[in-house]
Amino acid sequence: MKKNIMSLIIWISLLVIPVLISGQNLLIKNGTVLTVTKGTIPKGDILILDGIIKRIGENLEAPEGVRVVDASGRYVIPGIIDSHTHIAITAVNEGSEAVTPEVRIRDVLNAEDTAIYTALSGGVTMIHTMHGSGNPIGGQNIVLKMKWGRPAEEMIVPEAFRTLKFALGENVKQANFYTPVLRYPQSRMGVNAIIRRELLKAKNYMEQWDRYLKVKKSKKSAKILLPPRKNLRMEALADVLRGKMMARCHSYRADETLEFINLSKELGFKIACFEHASEAFKIAKELSAERIGISIFLDNWAYKIEAYEGIAYNAAYCTKKGVLVSINSDSSERIRRLFNDAAKAMKYGGLSEEEALKLITINPAIQLGVERIAGSLEVNKHGDIAIFNEHPLSAYTRCEMTIIEGEVYFDRAQYLKEREEMTKKKPNEEKKKKGEEI
């Protein structure tokens, strides 16, 4: 009997779960489809069923009841991915201490942040929203889809890597702002030393637990054997050392970047990506050999001394040297024009159109560990798509529609319609107000 009930529950949940997680159906027709990984289709269609791209081709027919979006004369690209932001959250830095890997961005999500809509208006469908760069070891980041209007839990992308923010240089030295009390570290020596100290502590913690579990297993154990004290900070760092979580390291200067690579080898953890990496072009050789990507500004520079050699050629040069490069916004404004920044990589360093588009699509997808579901237009990937009126790498372009899992989250035509209705309504409202005043 019990077994029957259990199987019934399993059956029901199997039936219900797909309905809960599945997206919408949509057919996009007659657009210039820039797949990013599989070339361009001049007049292509994309069929999305249950949020997944089922077919890409020409002259596709819409199954009954499926909404059709006419994209003729328009450009269809994979949804843009921002590898480094701090939007859709209510707190960025846990600044009280220099080491805080136990704090989680997941705990401070804000689904009502208007920056989500701003992101959508620039064709962005997925972001990596991160702990700030105030601490040498910051907090745990999270990857979200920009499902404006949905609860935060529905935005989380479970397929993505788990990542922990590290930071080096001026910010963690607290060099550019006043603090009433000096906090260790205040130098780049201190920054490296504190990271080493904490990871050695974590190793120690892991050893204590291993020893405890081993003794406990052996059955000969004394019954009075106490487990080590659980420590969430150490648990997080242990996950980094076990390879369950990867480092995303904020780092401007070439020298400190190399030192962090050395630390990762010394202590045995994986670096997913370097953030900002203004001077990556100086060490493209090492980054390429270590297969570590960079997530950078295209040309935002010279706002502090460690960004004073951040040349606009960085992205193209490193790409050509075999480094995986993505362009990030790190801003609730720049996020709406990442496609403009990508285009600049053609001017500064001569990337091809496809290489430039990769900087904001498949490259960040790889860096976030979501290349199986996003970052390019391919069958079986999620239906995350942005549609532009002109080529997305033109300065004159404008995002017309942003789609996540087949559902339209931003539609300029709809926005214009609503705006017009608003302005029509307004005079009446004003009259009403005046009436009240009288």
Place this chain on the structure above:
Amino acid sequence: MIKKTIIFPALLIMVFFCISQETASDLIAIKGATIIPVAGEDIPEGDILIRQGLIEDLGKDINIPLNARVIAAKGLYAYPGMIDSLCYLGLSEIMVLRSTVDHRETGRINPQLKTVEALRPDSVHIPIARANGITAALVAPSGSLITGQSGLIRLVGWTPEEMVIKSPVAMHIEFPSLPRRFGERETEPCEESSKRVEELKKILNDARYYAKRKEVARKNLLFPFPEFDEGLEFLIPVVKGELPAMISVHMEKDIKAAIKFVEEEKIKAIFFGVEQGWRVAEDLKKAGIPVILSSLNNMPPEWEDGYDGIYRNAAVLHKAGVKFAFSSQSSSMAKDLPYHAAKAAAFGLERKEALKGVTINPAEMLGVNHLMGSLERGKIANIVLADGDILELRTNIKHVFIDGKEMDLSTKFTRLLEKFKKRN
């Protein structure tokens, strides 16, 4: 006999020397470019003749002297050099390092400050802006109420003096902002901010009175000559209508108040910022006040403006007949000036008008349209040769001329790149 044989070749050499000297630097012919003069129709495959820093002639089949240095520009596009209507080039090197930032002074009333006197000709940002086709820029002060005098500079020169085209161009004023609602809460009591507009009016009134007292005292020895007042002395050209006030103003209510202020004070004015200008375009048109838009990379000041409030601002203003120009509002990103114009074009402004917003419009507003802003006979030869549309992101700038002299287009970007290319 011997003398004659010496003199004649000597003369020849001298004549040749004179000609060749002019050839070397003063006489340049750009041949075969698509000319976009901004004033007038585009000229496909035209030539431009530059003599002694000025545009002597341009058009199809113009006379080109044999000794001119020829620049083959087939396939390239010739544009007038762009003008950044408000930036901090030469005044701000590294934003967070106070030691390198000189456009902001302490205190609220600083009409005596002149930005061009703090100019650093060696700023790395100047050659970068220049290599992107910008040849002149208004360098402006910032601060809290009356912030100082801006100047127009050419983006080349060894000393600040060599760079100045015109100074002062305008007296910069931050217009006090009226209270606005955030939800149900007013940001500050109404009296406070209207008091601050009153304060500004009083200062101008004092300046008028101060000028009058000086005038009267000069004519009549019986009247005492007023004590020197720095805060008023430098405002005299503003109240006399000789120097325009550049009034930084942003929200709808404030713009309306600023229009009223300008009309009451009878001063010449240019507005800067004007992020909600699209809401009051008709009022601006009626007042005849031109507008310098702040960076289009600012977010709309209010959510109700819609996501594209800033982007479509220029198009709405232009439609209403308001003169506008674009600005970078930056130093390290001054190079991106053309993309602000392109963004406005993406949101409804005709591309030709967008181009005017970085060329002839600012020239007119800043009072230098007889010198620059378009490619016309007699204007300064500030010319950019590009391999495409100058407002496009991918376009490469191939030659830049300022005052008819070809510029070196290497920058800190290119120099660092070349240095590290050598590392294998």
